[in-house]
Amino acid sequence: MSDRGSRVSDDTVEQFIGRLLQIGVLFAAMVTLVGGAILLVQHGRSPTDYATFRGEPAFLRSLAGIVTAALSGDSRAIVQLGLVLLIATPIARVAFTLVAFALQRDRVYVGVTAIVLALLLFGLFFGIA
DSSP states (O other), rough: OOOOOTOOOHHHHHHHHHHHHHHHHHHHHHHHHHHHHHHHHHTTSSSTTTTSOOOOOGGGGGGHHHHHHHHHHHHHHHHHHHHHHHHHHHHHHHHHHHHHHHHHHHHHHHHHHHHHHHHHHHHHSOOOO
């Protein structure tokens, strides 16, 4: 990325991406930690039955279900939301990189990055189930 005119410099993009990744991972870790603490408080003394497999409830298998349940205070959904945020952090990086390439008017990188972003978003929204 060049330093011509009003275009974004390589150093600015790298600094922003680095900060974006740091904040994303820290926020995801905090959400997961809070959810884990609530989960331990609510279910820490519950006996575990390893003889019977119980998968995740249906509401924890979609992004909308996870967000809705997390906002209502479900501890499992809060942990799950933290993991989704962790997965979404590098996706946000790709999205920002797409914008930076577009500002640079670099069509090849915009095209490649758009394809990568589309695949990541497809995996996030349709790969959870």
